[in-house]
Amino acid sequence: MSQAIFHWLAFAAIVVLSACTSPTMTSQRQGEPAPATQPQQVTLDENSQIATGQTLYIPVYPYIYYEDQRRIFNLATTLSIRNTDLADSIIITCVRYYNSEGQLIRQYLERPIQLAALASTDFFISTSDNSGGLGANFIVDWVAQTNVSEPIIETVAIGTGFQQGISFISPGKVIQNQTNYTCSLS
Template structure:
């Protein structure tokens, strides 16, 4: 009886993985990714700004194929374009990463800042991980957190 229960447990644990094993999840030839960023957050009843350094991280998680980063732009809370990071596309090799930094003292983005990242590839590849890491310290308090990008346009032509 124990053997049958063990087999059933194993089956129910691993069966969902078998159903999706042949799916090509996350493959794309290009995307536009929206990434939330926070150049500051608010603390206390008086809503004092707590300044944060922002690091945008773009990680090519495809182990075999490079991708091309075609655009990285930074926007303020109200949607105003603040900074264009690329003058020409950048190649991101397999398993490589890029970073772009907004210093802690730069509060121009505000609490609703964001990045728009565009990338493309000549073939279907694993979509990169695009995220922001925010960190700040004031007196004896430290804050750090991340936000993950969200695909807003897919270009699989």
């Protein structure tokens, strides 16, 4: 009799446990990226205290040449901005995209955005967008109201086709230190 009760309890436990699901798995299918949260917009003015900041130049490669520079291989590009500070936020004041001739193609922010400690954000250029040419670039301005560790700002280029794939990163280069909230080169 006790063996029958044991089997019945084991069966009931299996049924109960198999009915349990993880909340993250029910709200999102496995293998799909988590929905991105939008950084908070902030307002800065002349009275805002700025402790540190920088302007960075980040190369963008919308395509690369192959076969003796006669053909192009289109690439998608993601600009990644990562706050590396463990405790404090940074403020991204401007993200601008320029073409090979140095002409502004697109400005991505209407207002500055705040990235919390260890938060990140990104901006995307599709494979079909060759408007920047081979010398395209991003100019990114960031500031912080306290001394923080410098963010990592880089582009990631990726392309696939013809049973080939290529990907690489291009790190940002500091071209100016910031002591105010305005966009450089505006």
